[in-house]
Amino acid sequence: MERLLDVLAGLSFVLLLLVLRSLRREHIRVEHSVSWLAACGALLLLSRSRAALGRVSEALGIAEPAVSLIFLILIVFLGVFYRFSRVVSELKDMNITLTQKVAILEYRLRERHEEEGTKARD
Amino acid sequence: MNYDGTLLIIPAYNEGGAIGPVVREVREKCAGLAVLVIDDCSTDATATEAKLGGARVLRLPCHLGLGGAVQAGYKLAFEQGYERVVRIDGDGQHDPADVPRLLEVLEKTGYEVVIGVRSKEPGGFETHPIRKAGIHFFRLLLRPILGRAAADPTSGFLAVNERALGVFAQSFPLEYPEIETLVVLQRRRFRFEEVPCRMRKRMAGRSSITALKSVYYVIHVLLGVFINILRFDGRPRAEKREG
Numbered sequence: 001m002e003r004l005l006d007v008l009a010g011l012s013f014v015l016l017l018l019v020l021r022s023l024r025r026e027h028i029r030v031e032h033s034v035s036w037l038a039a040c041g042a043l044l045l046l047s048r049s050r051a052a053l054g055r056v057s058e059a060l061g062i063a064e065p066a067v068s069l070i071f072l073i074l075i076v077f078l079g080v081f082y083r084f085s086r087v088v089s090e091l092k093d094m095n096i097t098l099t100q101k102v103a104i105l106e107y108r109l110r111e112r113h114e115e116e117g118t119k120a121r122d
Numbered sequence: 123m124n125y126d127g128t129l130l131i132i133p134a135y136n137e138g139g140a141i142g143p144v145v146r147e148v149r150e151k152c153a154g155l156a157v158l159v160i161d162d163c164s165t166d167a168t169a170t171e172a173k174l175g176g177a178r179v180l181r182l183p184c185h186l187g188l189g190g191a192v193q194a195g196y197k198l199a200f201e202q203g204y205e206r207v208v209r210i211d212g213d214g215q216h217d218p219a220d221v222p223r224l225l226e227v228l229e230k231t232g233y234e235v236v237i238g239v240r241s242k243e244p245g246g247f248e249t250h251p252i253r254k255a256g257i258h259f260f261r262l263l264l265r266p267i268l269g270r271a272a273a274d275p276t277s278g279f280l281a282v283n284e285r286a287l288g289v290f291a292q293s294f295p296l297e298y299p300e301i302e303t304l305v306v307l308q309r310r311r312f313r314f315e316e317v318p319c320r321m322r323k324r325m326a327g328r329s330s331i332t333a334l335k336s337v338y339y340v341i342h343v344l345l346g347v348f349i350n351i352l353r354f355d356g357r358p359r360a361e362k363r364e365g
Binding site: 095096099100102103104106107111 | 178179180181182183184186190193194197198201296
């Protein structure tokens with residue numbers, strides 16, 4: 001189980017680096033990186049601190065600290081996925097409204113051009 | 123018939139083979155009726171064909187799906203001050219000769235929505251058995267929710283008045299709107315009437331609802347109906363109509 005904790009710490013570190021790299025390259029916006037950074041930081045801390053993980057395991061009633069860490073990872077990731085589902089849904093709604101607005105504006109612009117063209121011909 | 127203040131909208135996605143004849147038929151059978159085709163970012167010549175047929179075209183820069191396209195049409199109609207909007211499909215299944223009847227019933231009853239439903243007259247287009255089963259299932263599901271029977275809850279042939287137009291321009295079910303629309307109407311205490319109409323085979327192309335998608339359709343619509351019931355805004359449900 002000790003090796004599993006090392007693997008989890010390694011994975012948390014890699015994820016942390018990935019998020020920071022994406023932030024630097026502006027692939028992720030700062031406000032959306034906070035959840036990931038907090039999750040990575042907490043996981044890294046727990047996987048390295050036996051005392052903290054021991055207390056969490058005891059509170060959860062799980063005998064094996066590595067299992068409780070995996071359980072926490074699952075909870076954290078479910079939370080992050082839920083948050084991003086909400087963000088994506090909100091963005092989709094905004095996208096639909098914008099698309100409709102752009103289409104209507106273009107339609108009106110075309111109409112106006114046609115009217116002006118007709119007037120100019122007359 | 124006088125079509126002042128009335129707009130006919132046709133949502134279309136890759137209906138290049140059918141949209142031209144559909145628009146021409148509308149213009150022939152409903153002379154004087156303003157026709158707007160909402161091109162849902164088609165990859166074929168839908169917009170060009172619609173324009174050649176004599177329709178105005180509202181081109182969406184991204185593909186939004188049926189509900190998004192229809193709502194764009196409602197928004198434009200609302201902004202331009204139309205009082206009535208008729209919606210027909212872009213595949214030629216709906217006969218524009220029925221449009222005046224829908225508008226007459228809309229006017230006469232004062233109801234917010236009039237729906238053109240499949241009539242059982244001989245010679246009419248027979249619906250696919252799976253779709254028939256789906257319609258039957260949703261009919262049974264909707265009866266207690268609506269407090270009345272809905273003969274064809276999947277029909278996309280409908281006329282709406284100014285009140286319904288104002289609501290749909292603001293809020294409209296986005297993916298598979300027909301069935302959810304009925305629940306929205308009921309929650310708003312809007313009334314609807316049904317008019318039997320002859321449905322025809324689609325003129326060209328294929329339905330976007332494949333066998334696999336139909337399973338998703340049922341799940342999506344069930345969820346949509348359920349969510350719309352939960353969105354109850356505190357006002358009492360409409361009283362059950364008699365009959």
